Amino acid sequence: MKISDLLLVDNIQLNLNATNKSEIIDQLVHTLSENGYLSDEAAYKQDIWDRENTISTEVGAGIAIPHAKSAAVKQPGLAFGRSLEGITYDKEKCHLFFMIAADEHATNEHLKTLSKLSTYLMDELFRAKLILATSPEEVLEIINQKELEEEQESAIVEESVENSSKDTFLVGVTACTAGIAHTYMAAESLRDAAKSMGMTMKVQTDGSSGTENELTPEEIEQAAGVIIAADRSIDTSRFAGKKIIETNTKKGINHPKELINQVLAMPEPDLSTVKKKVVEEKKDSKKNGALSIYQHLMNGVSFMLPFVVAGGILIAISFMFGVDAANPKSDQFNQFAAFLKTVGGEAAFGLMVPIFAGYVAYSIADRPGLAPGAIGGMIASMGGSGFLGGLIAGFVAGYVVVALKKVFIKLPKSIQGLSPVLLYPVFGTLATTIVIQYVVNKPVSHLNEGMATWLTNMSGSNAMLVGAILAALLVSDMGGPLNKIAYAFGIQMITSGVYEPMAALMCGGMIPPIGLGLATTIFRNKFTEAEREAGKVAYVLGACFITEGVIPFAGADPLRVIPANIIGAAVGGAMSMAMNITLSAPHGGIFVIPIAVNKPVLYLVCILVGSAVTALVAGLLKKPIAQQSLEVAI
Numbered sequence: 206m207k208i209s210d211l212l213l214v215d216n217i218q219l220n221l222n223a224t225n226k227s228e229i230i231d232q233l234v235h236t237l238s239e240n241g242y243l244s245d246e247a248a249y250k251q252d253i254w255d256r257e258n259t260i261s262t263e264v265g266a267g268i269a270i271p272h273a274k275s276a277a278v279k280q281p282g283l284a285f286g287r288s289l290e291g292i293t294y295d296k297e298k299c300h301l302f303f304m305i306a307a308d309e310h311a312t313n314e315h316l317k318t319l320s321k322l323s324t325y326l327m328d329e330l331f332r333a334k335l336i337l338a339t340s341p342e343e344v345l346e347i348i349n350q351k352e353l354e355e356e357q358e359s360a361i362v363e364e365s366v367e368n369s370s371k372d373t374f375l376v377g378v379t380a381c382t383a384g385i386a387h388t389y390m391a392a393e394s395l396r397d398a399a400k401s402m403g404m405t406m407k408v409q410t411d412g413s414s415g416t417e418n419e420l421t422p423e424e425i426e427q428a429a430g431v432i433i434a435a436d437r438s439i440d441t442s443r444f445a446g447k448k449i450i451e452t453n454t455k456k457g458i459n460h461p462k463e464l465i466n467q468v469l470a471m472p473e474p475d476l477s478t479v480k481k482k483v484v485e486e487k488k489d490s491k492k493n494g495a496l497s498i499y500q501h502l503m504n505g506v507s508f509m510l511p512f513v514v515a516g517g518i519l520i521a522i523s524f525m526f527g528v529d530a531a532n533p534k535s536d537q538f539n540q541f542a543a544f545l546k547t548v549g550g551e552a553a554f555g556l557m558v559p560i561f562a563g564y565v566a567y568s569i570a571d572r573p574g575l576a577p578g579a580i581g582g583m584i585a586s587m588g589g590s591g592f593l594g595g596l597i598a599g600f601v602a603g604y605v606v607v608a609l610k611k612v613f614i615k616l617p618k619s620i621q622g623l624s625p626v627l628l629y630p631v632f633g634t635l636a637t638t639i640v641i642q643y644v645v646n647k648p649v650s651h652l653n654e655g656m657a658t659w660l661t662n663m664s665g666s667n668a669m670l671v672g673a674i675l676a677a678l679l680v681s682d683m684g685g686p687l688n689k690i691a692y693a694f695g696i697q698m699i700t701s702g703v704y705e706p707m708a709a710l711m712c713g714g715m716i717p718p719i720g721l722g723l724a725t726t727i728f729r730n731k732f733t734e735a736e737r738e739a740g741k742v743a744y745v746l747g748a749c750f751i752t753e754g755v756i757p758f759a760g761a762d763p764l765r766v767i768p769a770n771i772i773g774a775a776v777g778g779a780m781s782m783a784m785n786i787t788l789s790a791p792h793g794g795i796f797v798i799p800i801a802v803n804k805p806v807l808y809l810v811c812i813l814v815g816s817a818v819t820a821l822v823a824g825l826l827k828k829p830i831a832q833q834s835l836e837v838a839i
Contacts, residue, residue: 208283213282215236219287219341219344229286233271233284234253237304242279245277249273249275253273253275263299265297265458267299268326273305279308284304285301285303285344301332321352325348327390328351331351334347375430375431375465376408376420377392378408378409379433388411391458392457398461401462404465430447433451435453448473450471501600504568508561515553518549518793518800520790525542559579562578564599565596566598566606573633574607580637581595581599581601581641589646601640668783675778680770681770691710704787705786707787709777709781711791712774715752715795720816720823721743721758725740731824736758772819773818773822776814781808786802788801788802
């Protein structure tokens, strides 16, 4: 698709009749609306202003590119305005104004075409031709000619990358928040600057249409340096050992030569120091107490969850045949329901604890810890200590094997070869299972029985308090340690035959994303365009019981969003426990409610009430976005 397919003659104004930024935006928005690109002119204008209030689209060199992805756009399009005298946009006078309208579901092809224009504007000759154009038709001809030149140059660029020496080759990554304009402008500016300095540069762009021009390991290895010009987090681990500069897209656009000179002037990293640092970081992570324990725990949870989810949902499906359909002594007995109950309850849940314990030990001691951990977890499960016993088994096995490694390293090399398949499994398993069987199982099984009895007999305000606390803990750190502790407690109760806590937990976990999505819909003036877009996704994530969908909001405004999450979740969890709602599937969100919840309608009421509370609290706490540009890096 060509730019001329999106920029028509009727969308070009060579003599803007405007005196300030507001009038420029009004005129360009009206042009797009008048020519059939918008379904709601006012809504699109608001989206443009939301984008401006987040990050100004004045990009230097006399250019401004106001743009937005909006539900008010019927089809992607461009509007172009020019002022020979210049109009102050934010900090400086601008002469060229391109307004980009992208609909919410714009294809990659459309986004690439719109982004292409941004790169062309980095060319001084191209800008000069636009300033001198005498008609809209001439503007389109200038753009078409530029597209043709770019096609011819692309093959030359690829060849120059292949033939470049290490001293004359650089790589980079650019990424902006919207991913439509500044990502590509920074990339083009860096490439052009490198070319003018007799060098070649390959730049990976992480834009709204995905990653393009992706850097290969060979290219990174060949490069004399790396420049990251991004307004969001970029993983730099693959550039370890390279000279690297990290900055924002604004500097990438306006000061590319300065960045190139800086990275070239940097001293070569000492590779031995880099490797030593990596080794030390690995050692530190294993010595770092609480953090290390949390990482090992999360490794076990990640491998366990598929077994938990599969088993829970299959058990829930068996209930569709009747509450007692899996019981051979019941009139409701159904052979297939009994099979599902066996697969979910005995097979999947039976493997849950051993898998968890095995991979906790694996995280601590690598592969030699897997068998002792899994077998220790099985002994814990068989001995009644369940999930808590499995957790202890994982850590015991892991550290036992770590100790054995230190002991066995003193053995003759001929015997050390037997360690992975004989010594670690045998001695590690023996030590772990002795600890679990004779030290852990009895007291922990009594603890489990006590908690199950306590929760089963709980009613009224006590039940509401437990539900509120569990739900609040689950959402307090959005996937962190408190979240996992609360969730692990719910799983432990399911294995003990108590299903109310898990209902309160899933209710609480679904509420924050749905509540924040609701807040972005009701209190639109208190959220940026990007946040309102994230709000639409949050509805879906919340419905799927993915609490992490609220992280973008909490990261941007933690002091207001996190309390709203906790209050809403606590209300929903308390209501769920007070109504004695049970959940037999530990995951699945809205998809398992009809089959795994004993009171699905009331459960949905709990979720909706909690979500409304979160939305209301967030809406009351957050302040409206000021109608002015923020002085932040583009």
